[in-house]
Amino acid sequence: MKEYKKPLPQPTPWSKPFWAGCKKHELLIQKCKDCQRHIFYPKLFCPLCLSPNLEWVKVSGRGKIYSYTVVYSYAPTEFSEDTPYVVAVIDLQEGVRMMSNIVGCPPEKVKCDMEVEVVFDDVTQEITLPKFKPVS
């Protein structure tokens, strides 16, 4: 594998299961056992009811693009050779929102509300990033 030089997430004790899931190509998010709300990004306790009774659930990985931008220049140095690339905010079917990249699609074809699904990018031995591609 070519050396990966971009910034990597540094998992916290409470986000480790998320990254472990990605490594197994499963998208896991937290769910509050008390108020039943899905939670992303990982928290120590439920931001709605403050309950610490959280569980990890596997989700569909399907969602819609809420917003996006195509980066052409002035990208952080480590990303400059990837331009143009798409940064997007995705609404998962489970009602949580996350940032990622849209791949497998020419940047100019990306639109708001486009349906997307998760794909896993094994960027290093330890870290797999969840990215999204249009639903075919």
Added chain:
Amino acid sequence: MSEFKGKVAVVGIGEVPSGKFPDRPCLQNAMEVCREAILDSGIKKDEIDTIIPTGTFFDRRYNTDMVFSKLVEELGLLRKTKNNFQVFAGGSSSSVMLKTACGLITAGLAKVILCVQSDKVGSSPTQQMINLFATFGIPEEWETPFGFFMAGSGSLFATRYMHEVGATHEHLASVVISNRKWAVLNPNAMLRRELSLEEVINAKMVATPFTTREGNVLADGGAAFVVTSADRAKDLPNPPVYPLGFGSRVCHYSISQNMDLTRLGFYEASQEAYEMAGVGSKDIDIAELYDGYPIFPLITLEGLGICKRGEAGSFVYEGNTWPGGKMPMTTNGGMLGQGHTAAGGGVAILVEAIRQLMGKAGARQVKGAKIAVESSMGGTFMDSHIVILGKELT
């Protein structure tokens, strides 16, 4: 709810030109604006019992000096000033400094407050500043790994806004046209050249829809204002400017956790501020709106009810916010015209609102202006602040 109303007044302002001044130490920015604001207020220096320096980004040590009372010593106020502390919320430091000052004066905990901002992000080593602003406010675990960075932050708001209301790139770019027209009239502005829509739209693309002309340029700068009681303001030389209403909402830390990038908190903030001030959108004479990127004045105009949802773009495009227009907007040129002095981008806009109401805005003076609104946003546009200021009590 609004116990400060009628009891607090802003009585003096100071500002240095924004720009890139490698040989001008940041302390000089701070000292010059303090001196100017004190002299402008007509208040005796020794009456200042509280100094509030807001945060500085370019250098941690300088920032710590500000927190550790350097200005008190420099201004010869040792054993006279009772409090020196920082009030800092990035770009919205303007509104929160004034809000804090109002509370202290109303509670009788301070009599004369000097609020100060100074920074040197324009002439510090460029790569260092780019790296600083590339990472600030971008969640390291959830956004940085995907190549997100501050200069792309305004774009996510703009893309969704355009999608929901049908605004065009020309509508957004027209904010730059408007702000540059005002900057031409402002001797303290850094970017004093008018731009055409073509120049803005055809400039180098940074992150869609925004080009380099739609991003702000980092600058050195500084500004200060003096706040005291309305009673003390009575025999001072400037017409007092009264804070009439405040409203605000914090809507995210991570952009991807904001549930409405097209409205932010400006509807709620405006309603709160209007109610407190006892005025409505029709009473606003000047809109001093925080820019950063062209999308934000549009969202704010709509939140304030000055424009209907989706109509702010054509409102600005048609020239209504230009000099001589029916709703003069961001009359110092904003960060897109005066330059982005870190927290100072917002402070300059607040100082401009005060300057206009004092009738001291020179070539860009809006005649007969009685009520001005100031907006501000910090971080990656995390919060939405509205402040209503008046020449008279409402």
